[in-house]
Amino acid sequence: MIPSELRSGxxxxxxxxxxxxxxxxxxxxxxxxxxxxxxxxxxxxxxxLYGFFYPHITPFRxxxxxxxxxxxxxxxxxxxMLPGSVGQQxxxxxxxxxxxxxxxxxxxxxxxxxxxxxxxLPGTVLALLVAAWRxxxxxxxxxxxxxxxLLCALMAIAVGYGMALAISDPLVTNLVTNALMFVVLLFSxxxxxxxxxxxxxxxIHRVLPFYNMAVAIRAGLxxxxxxxxxxxxxxxxxxxxxxxxxxxxxVTRRR
Amino acid sequence: xxxxxxxxNVRRGAARWWRDYISMLRWHxxxxxxxxxxxxxxxxxTGAGFVLGISLFFKHxxxxxxxxxxxGVPVLNLLMVGxxxxxxxxxxxxxxxxxxxxxxxxxxxxxxxxAWYTVCLAGGVPAMVVSLLVAWLRYDIPLHxxxxxxxxxxxxxxxxxxxxxxxxxxxxxPMATRLITQLLVFVIFGFAxxxxxxxxxxxxxxxxxxxxxFRHMAVVIRAALTxxxxxxxxxxxxxxxxxxxxxxxxxxxxxxxxx
Numbered sequence: 001m002i003p004s005e006l007r008s009g010x011x012x013x014x015x016x017x018x019x020x021x022x023x024x025x026x027x028x029x030x031x032x033x034x035x036x037x038x039x040x041x042x043x044x045x046x047x048x049l050y051g052f053f054y055p056h057i058t059p060f061r062x063x064x065x066x067x068x069x070x071x072x073x074x075x076x077x078x079x080x081m082l083p084g085s086v087g088q089q090x091x092x093x094x095x096x097x098x099x100x101x102x103x104x105x106x107x108x109x110x111x112x113x114x115x116x117x118x119x120x121l122p123g124t125v126l127a128l129l130v131a132a133w134r135x136x137x138x139x140x141x142x143x144x145x146x147x148x149x150l151l152c153a154l155m156a157i158a159v160g161y162g163m164a165l166a167i168s169d170p171l172v173t174n175l176v177t178n179a180l181m182f183v184v185l186l187f188s189x190x191x192x193x194x195x196x197x198x199x200x201x202x203x204i205h206r207v208l209p210f211y212n213m214a215v216a217i218r219a220g221l222x223x224x225x226x227x228x229x230x231x232x233x234x235x236x237x238x239x240x241x242x243x244x245x246x247x248x249x250x251v252t253r254r255r
Numbered sequence: 256x257x258x259x260x261x262x263x264n265v266r267r268g269a270a271r272w273w274r275d276y277i278s279m280l281r282w283h284x285x286x287x288x289x290x291x292x293x294x295x296x297x298x299x300x301t302g303a304g305f306v307l308g309i310s311l312f313f314k315h316x317x318x319x320x321x322x323x324x325x326x327g328v329p330v331l332n333l334l335m336v337g338x339x340x341x342x343x344x345x346x347x348x349x350x351x352x353x354x355x356x357x358x359x360x361x362x363x364x365x366x367x368x369x370a371w372y373t374v375c376l377a378g379g380v381p382a383m384v385v386s387l388l389v390a391w392l393r394y395d396i397p398l399h400x401x402x403x404x405x406x407x408x409x410x411x412x413x414x415x416x417x418x419x420x421x422x423x424x425x426x427x428x429p430m431a432t433r434l435i436t437q438l439l440v441f442v443i444f445g446f447a448x449x450x451x452x453x454x455x456x457x458x459x460x461x462x463x464x465x466x467x468x469f470r471h472m473a474v475v476i477r478a479a480l481t482x483x484x485x486x487x488x489x490x491x492x493x494x495x496x497x498x499x500x501x502x503x504x505x506x507x508x509x510x511x512x513x514x
Contacts (some may be wrong), residue, residue, distance in 0.1 A: 031430070034434065038434065038438070041438075041441070042441070045441060045445070045446070046445075049441075049444070049445030050312075050444075052445060052446075052448075052451055052455050052456045053309070053312055053320070053450070053455070054312070054313075054455070055320065055452075055455060057316065063435075076405075084433075088430070125502075139408065152313075161286070175293075175297075179297075180330050182301060182304065186304065186308035186311070187304075187308050187311060192311065192312055195314075196311055196312070196313070196314055197311060197431065
């Protein structure tokens with residue numbers, strides 16, 4: 001029977017969000033451990049791996065690698081795993097099924113968002129701990145760390161999700177995310193100072209999110225290494241807003 | 256005159272094998288089509304990109320680091336199709352049913368595997384050449400290419416392709432295949448001494464790597480590209496040979512298994 005009136009309002013939205021969280025978690029549960037494991041390995045693993053490339057790890061290099069580790073853990077989750085999972089949903093048809101559910105799409109998107117944000121944290125913390133232990137770096141965390149990590153996680157998930165929604169062909173998404181990872185891991189000044197880049201490349205990185213993530217998180221972990229933190233926070237906020245706008249635009253439109 | 260009766264003689268022998276091989280090769284290339292072009296472009300870009308990108312890790316890159324990275328990237332180029340793309344393709348084939356279809360084709364295992372091996376070589380060698388050329392132009396490193404490059408390429412690609420084949424058929428779930436191949440990318444990039452000297456990783460990790468094929472691939476390829484005696488080459492060929500036989504046996508079993 002068709003309900004006589006349309007359900008809406010804040011109460012309905014929250015109930016939908018709760019239902020979607022249960023639905024998403026139920027689907028993800030089998031993979032959640034694997035995802036956390038992979039993300040940890042990516043973050044902590046990358047931190048160890050960069051060290052192998054250097055004949056001698058000076059304290060300066062160690063500091064950069066250690067404070068870059070949380071950034072390395074956040075990027076794959078938002079920019080690779082989330083788009084990959086959405087791509088898989090599109091292939092399987094689950095994506096259309098979810099959109100057909102009688103829950104507001106904003107609640108559906110929020111649910112995905114929240115779950116991935118939760119999933120991102122353990123791997124990020126562990127990456128930092130492993131790196132600090134491996135390189136014996138002394139860190140001086142400040143209260144700035146919390147907003148920095150939260151903003152970076154939000155930004156990565158918002159942009160990754162927006163990208164996954166905006167690109168309709170899962171194969172293209174796969175190609176884009178892989179290319180992104182390659183560029184990020186090699187050509188971004190996350191685990192090394194930007195002074196090692198050619199000027200034009202650094203100019204590009206000032207507006208891209210990756211270098212700014214590293215700056216924000218490094219500023220929260222050290223004292224006096226990063227000076228232009230405000231700019232980075234602004235750039236990250238702008239990317240978050242852009243990502244959210246794309247998500248909002250796509251989930252509210254009809255096909 | 257044409258007849259609709261089944262052929263009286265079952266064709267066999269080298270001519271038959273060659274015909275099967277050619278048809279399978281055409282099948283592979285046709286099913287990859289545009290992807291093969293994209294793949295080649297991606298391969299060339301990543302190879303050249305890595306060779307250039309490694310210098311950003313250093314203020315001034317030492318010659319030794321440049322040499323190791325430049326002679327290690329070709330190994331990654333050779334492995335990319337067989338080891339990384341291969342299992343994902345098989346997973347896709349399983350999902351869309353073409354795996355079942357392929358099983359019904361009256362083509363021998365050897366021809367099937369041979370055709371795929373050719374595709375792996377074709378997808379790897381051009382990228383390898385470009386990577387080396389870029390490295391030579393960028394770093395002016397001392398390369399001395401010897402004849403041993405031929406068996407080194409042949410064995411490295413073969414082991415990679417068979418490893419990938421065996422892996423692809425051993426794993427049932429496509430999602431697991433994707434995760435494991437991504438893990439493999441990670442391993443060959445950073446946890447096997449391919450792109451940097453083995454002395455730069457912890458000793459136990461280097462020892463562990465002795466039991467896996469990737470370290471030895473780097474040894475044979477690097478030995479064929481640089482001058483100077485390398486005592487590890489013989490052992491490396493031995494271990495690689497053992498791995499290739501093992502993986503080929505597993506892959507052969509998987510290809511011949513009846514559903």
